[in-house]
Amino acid sequence: MISAADLPDTIPVFQLPGALLLPRARLPLHIFEPRYLAMLDDTLKTPHRLIGMIQPREIPGSSERKLHAIGCAGRVTAFSETEDGRYMITLSGISRYRITREVSGFAPYLKADVSWDGFSRDLGPGEEDKGFDREPFMALLRRFFASRGLATDWDSLQEAEDELLINSLSMLCPFAPEDKQALLEAPSLATRRETLVTLIEFALRSGTDEEKMQ
Incomplete structure (x- = not known):
């Protein structure tokens, strides 16, 4: 376990639109670009093995991209190399x-x-969300998955702990990069859950409006 004293002042940064990493969650990545292969090689030589995930931020009216200020660092905990040199x-x-x-x-x-x-x-330890009412949340989630043609293991979702459920859905649901950033920056698990519900409800309303226009 990494303590606050172990956290470095400088880290490599991996900018990837739509890829969200959250504390105590896991993100699988396929590394193949030469610059990121070099990043991984260098990272594996450090004691902390940290890579900072970050969302690029589009500037309206410009092709230039900057980075959001807040990201999440992850420790490389598993890796395998393919025959053609990818990881x-x-x-x-x-x-x-x-x-x-x-x-x-x-x-x-x-x-x-x-x-x-x-x-x-x-x-610290995993967060709790004492205001989480699971039944209406799961009903809303089923509507969202059905509207997007998504499949999942509903039994596993139903049994998952609050933090694992909310964070996994935040990472996996097909939201826009700016929405993913809002989920990342949520100050608490309860706030992240509220943001997630808002995004799902908005997506469902948008889908209904599009169907009416067709």
């Missing part, structure tokens, strides 16, 4: 962070100085 890895979410400065250097990938202040809860 399949798993990042285990450790803590969110705030970028304070992008670091330029000789590496082909991006690094950033980061602050971990304000995210101490991420390093």
